[in-house]
Amino acid sequence: MLRPEPVRRDRPGFADLFAALPVAVLVVGPDDRIVHANAMAEQTLNLSERIMVGQLLAAILPPPAGVEVRDGYGFAVYDTEIATARGVRMRVDFVEAQIADHSGWRTVTLHNAASSRGLGQSSDRAAGARAAVGAAAMLAHEIRNPLSGIRGAAQLLGAGELTQLIVTEVDRIAGLIDRMQEFGDTRPLPLAAENIYPLLGHARGVALAGFARGVRIDERYDPSLPLARINRDALTQVVINLLKNASEAVRNERKPCLTITTAYRHGVTRAAGDGQPRLPLPIEICVIDNGPGAPADIAEHLFDPFISGRPEGQGLGLALVDKLVRDMGGIVQYAREGTPPATVLRLLLPRAGA
DSSP states (O other), rough: OOOOOOOOOOOOOOHHHHHSSSSSSEOOOOOOOSEEEEEHHHHHHHHOOHHHSSBBBHHHHOOOOOOOTTTOOEEEEEEEEEEEEEEEEEEEEEEEETTTSTTOEEEEEEHHHHHHHHHTTTTHHHHHHHHHHHHHHHHHHHHHHHHOOOOOOOOHTOOOOHHHHHHHHHHHHHHHHHHHHGGGGSSOOEEEOOOOOHHHHHHHHHHHHTTTTTTTTEEOOOTTTOOOOEOOOHHHHHHHHEEEEEEETTTOOOOEEEEEEEETTTTTTEOOOOOOOOOOOOEEEEEOOSOOSHHHHHHGGGTTTTTOOSTOOSSOOOHHHHHHHHHHTOOOEEEEEETTTEEEEEEOOOTTTO
């Protein structure tokens, strides 16, 4: 009697392992031309392996500025800015290593330092937001009642320029308190599977009808995105806040332009908690503007409460964006990318069913 052969479970070969590496890797031959590129390299450089193979390394990925390259020696540069062939600027750890016993052959690996810093700061941001929650609750309790009394007393004084000034300033402070109280809502957001495009369209319409009137807002959408696991009201508020922030950033530009983009990003995850699997965040929404970007001294703290690059700014808009995005299980990042450089505010959100 013939017995069925057991199912073979072959060990993965080099090609499988190379493709699955979680860092971007290029293999370069003695003639300085690219021979292999793994999947993460394709994603990071936004180029397919078919296009890169046979190209000079310097034409696809010039070495970091100021690096002295010596034949037969590798080098590593950490947390450096590079520009790709497509004009994308990013901060990476750039490592070039020689392949032993194969003269002239080497590997180049890239690790997205800016992205890892952004993910690593989430706990710091959360701590800052918790501090803002306490401040908001205290200020709302201690200030709102006196404000009401001041406003009522001013109205009793009758009409007049100084009276109107008092009422206007009291209303402005009350509005600021209202915005701070939004941090105090610690109830979990109800999340559901949603199509993000009607929400993006609504936010764009609000912007064009009001604070971004006269500013061009382009759209570059991936039509194949799956449903996202979000809160409709929260995401609408987030996108409106980002568009408002971007419209203020371009107000001195000769040709102000905003762009909303969407994409599906494989392999982007964040920690979900001790002992829990990492949460995929493949849904990407970007709000891009051609303004000057945040001042260098506050760029790393842009999402902290009360940090603003504008003299009249209150530093609450982007802090609220960060809180709402975290409440939906996502992350928000700031970057300067492209040539000429543009400001990118990137949302990464979970898909429905993940």
